[in-house]
Amino acid sequence: MRTITLIYDGTFNTYRWLKAMMWARNEFHDLGYKIKYASIFDYVPYPKSTKVPYEGIKLKWDTIGRFDIVFLAFHHSQSIIGQNSEKRIALVKSLKQKCKLLCWLDTADSTGTCLFDVLPYVDLYFKKQLLKDTNLYTNEFYCARLYSDYYHQKLGLTDESLASIHYHTALKEYLHKLRVSWNVAFYDRMGGKTWIYKHPFKFADPNVIESDSERTIDVHYGGSNPKVYGDVVGYQRKKMLELIMNLRDITHPDVYKKISREEYLEELKHSKSIASPFGWGECCLRDFEAFYNRAILLKPSMEHCVTYPDLYKPFETYIPINWDFSDFENIIKEVQIGKYDYVAINGQQNYQKYRIGINARKLFAEHVVDQLQIS
Structure with missing residues (x-):
């Protein structure tokens, strides 16, 4: 039996996404993997996701001892580790000496905005969405996204603020470390914050509309500003x-x-x-x-x-x-x-x-375990 230890930034958003590992913990066990947080404190995320005042203290608790497989999940703009390259690299270097397999879980929403400065020091680097052509990661994109670069090149659109944020490109020799984690289809948002704290091993399921209700609206878009x-x-x-x-x-x-x-x-x-x-x-x-x-x-x-x-x-x-x-x-x-x-x-x-299917947890666990394989 192998053990996957989850270490994350303590933010509410990361917890709601990372929770998928606990949701499928029994199915992981059937595949020979035990899923656990680094400490008991990790079951309680900080409710204000943009500010985690105890991140440094939390890391001291979480990184005590030795590990088998470690999953690190730190948001690139909502955590100290995510925002500070020096501290980020120091963390992965330290943990690399304490575990058998070190995996960085990129929590960014896009295929871009990558923290590839950790690539030399981790064994695997997971993205929620991964570019099919991973060679593209050796290039820089305007505003660090393929689609924003497309509109910049095609329409001449600019954004000085976002464009000023630097993200590391990947060296070709490390591209073999890239893996696919899971997207926000696995993100516990249906039950609200009270649900989150009461049910650390469950997802609140959506209300699926299976009947053919009268469709009077041709197209719906309720976009945010x-x-x-x-x-x-x-x-x-x-x-x-x-x-x-x-x-x-x-x-x-x-x-x-x-x-x-x-x-x-x-x-x-x-x-x-x-x-x-x-x-x-x-x-x-x-x-x-x-x-x-x-x-x-x-x-x-x-x-x-x-x-x-x-x-x-x-x-x-x-x-x-x-x-x-x-x-x-x-x-x-x-x-x-x-x-x-x-x-x-x-x-x-x-x-x-x-x-929500009968085999959903099994399929999820099998996907993650498959991505852990190193050729």
């Missing part, structure tokens, strides 16, 4: 707002109107399709809202990346949109006449298989 993301990273959200508002003879809610959470959820139940552009990263919680509401997911093409679970099968589980949005209006018209109704059903069934 694109200004939050800046002109480059937020371009897709801004463009989608403009395009939807200019559609004629297409039913959609007022994309700029603020409504309650209850009204929002009710609208989703009656939507034929849900549009979900990239934000800080490619995967979005709105993707999964489309799946469990049996709506057609409309999303900029995900063909550049691989992720787990594989929910993004073009024209099978979602409808890909060109990054330049040249096909957007035509796709909406095809949605309106029912051309892609089958995609809503396929997308939901695929989502259920990996997230």
Whole structure:
């Protein structure tokens, strides 16, 4: 029996994502792996995710002793270790001497914004979404994302603030260490904060809409303010707002109107399709809202990346949109006449298989264990 020890930054967001390991702990055990936190204190994340005042103290407790396999998860912008390269490298160097296999779990939302300065010192480096062509990681991207670089090159968009943040590129000799972890389909957000503290080994399951309710809304997009993301990273959200508002003879809610959470959820139940552009990263919680509401997911093409679970099968589980949005209006018209109704059903069934299906935990554990293999 091998042991995987989880060491994380203490933030609420990282805990809600890392919790998937505990959710499938029995299935890991069946595969010969015991899952544990480094200390009892790790069962209680700090509620304010952008500030963890005890991170240094927590690390002293968590890094005592020797380990078998270690999973390190520190957010690149919400933790001291994530923000400080010197302290980050010192941590991984120290732990490398105390364990048999050291794995860095990149908690960033995108295929980019990587902390590759740790690559020489860790055995494996996991990403939620990994570029299919890993050779691209040897290059720098504008605002550290492939899609933001695309809009910078194609449209000349700039963001001095985000562009000033430096992220390390990868040396080709370390690319073999890259692995796929899991995306935010495994992110405990349904039950709220009280649920999180009461149920350290469970996920709150979504309310799956399996009946064919009346779909009076052709396309739904309840996007957050694109200004939050800046002109480059937020371009897709801004463009989608403009395009939807200019559609004629297409039913959609007022994309700029603020409504309650209850009204929002009710609208989703009656939507034929849900549009979900990239934000800080490619995967979005709105993707999964489309799946469990049996709506057609409309999303900029995900063909550049691989992720787990594989929910993004073009024209099978979602409808890909060109990054330049040249096909957007035509796709909406095809949605309106029912051309892609089958995609809503396929997308939901695929989502259920990996997230709440009878074998979901087993599939998750098998994926992680498979990624741990070193050739």
